[in-house]
Amino acid sequence: MRAFVFPGQGSQKVGMGTELAAASAAARETFEEVDEALSQNLSTIMSEGPAEELTLTENAQPAIMANAIATLRVLQHDFGVSLTGAGSCVAGHSLGEYTALCAVDAFTLADSARLLKLRGQAMQAAVPVGVGAMCALLGADLEAAQELADAAAEGDVCEVANDNDPSQVVLSGHAAAIERAVGMVKDFGIKRGIPLPVSAPFHCSLMQPAADAMEEALAETSPQALALPLYANVIAALVDDPAVEQRLLVEQITGRVRWRESVLAMRASGIEHFIELGGKVLGPMIGRIDKEAQVTSAITMEDLENLAKEIG
Incomplete structure (x- = not known):
């Protein structure tokens, strides 16, 4: 098939x-x-x-x-x-x-x-340009990515946008929250957080x-x-x-x-x-x-x- x-x-x-x-x-x-x-x-x-x-x-x-x-x-x-x-x-x-x-x-x-x-x-x-952002998490499974998103939100939107494969999850939300998430990846056992060159925070609320x-x-x-x-x-x-x-x-x-x-x-x-x-x-x-x-x-x-x- x-x-x-x-x-x-x-x-x-x-x-x-x-x-x-x-x-x-x-x-x-x-x-x-x-x-x-x-x-x-x-x-x-x-x-x-x-x-x-x-x-x-x-x-x-x-x-x-x-x-x-x-x-x-x-x-x-x-x-x-x-x-x-x-x-x-x-x-x-x-x-x-x-x-x-x-x-x-x-x-x-x-x-x-x-x-x-x-x-x-x-x-x-x-979303106005600059207000939202996205990042790719390399070496992250869904559970680790969700825990990171929850921790980085701090009242902002920070959500799992893409569950692509077992080693790549994408976060989307307010730019400040995404920046925090990238800075916190090591605390959650995630290999790398890479800001994505996108113009809007896709697949989030x-x-x-x-x-x-x-x-x-x-x-x-x-x-x-x-x-x-x-x-x-x-x-x-x-x-x-x-x-x-x-x-x-x-x-x-x-x-x-x-x-x-x-x-x-x-x-x-x-x-x-x-x-x-x-x-x-x-x-x-x-x-x-x-x-x-x-x-x-x-x-x-x-x-x-x-x-x-x-x-x-």
Whole structure:
């Protein structure tokens, strides 16, 4: 059994999708459709930069989705691999959940792009720049990270935002609390605390204004039937009901990305092979979560050709 998984923010880089677009009409058409949906030449920012513009949350989120869907469409159209034929389920890390929903036809590509543009804008606007921050804890399990967050809060918001793998947990909240947490890591047996170069404190309660904005947007553009079931971030469990997923997408804005638990749940359900499309970020995480899991990450035409042979 196979799961197709899709990366989240931080996987963007200038030049993304350029090789696919040069080699495949399916990729070019994907990028053109996203540009048209956003009334923005996002594909040029993706291919040429500048990096500061691509990194803006409102650009990074639809760009990462567009690149992953282009990768999927090349796999489908150029190499004849059917997602529903080859896969048993899908999942995505944070914004990657929207990519996963697009992949299983719950959202159109145009709607996915517009929703992620809005999501990025709403998340950026929710907290003034400088008020919030995030940090990655290396060599930390969930229990140690939670104890550190509780100790560092001191009346501020300091919450576990991402449980990525057994050795990496991310905290999010007020900048002062995150700074305290980084300074206290050794007291909790954690190897390192690294401030993250993000513009807002994602996946914590400070994001409530963004959750409200997405609730309104998703009421107007709601998910449709899923061609394959999805493992949702905030519950780390299988979802196949569009109405339930609509609610979970709202909760996801302030809720924890339970990626480690999601991978373990997929493994428990019989998933043996994880295929990451459009990035090489989730693959290493999955390997750290379960060394027995088979992982393939595909970005290039060569990657996709090899993948098609492997699963064909």
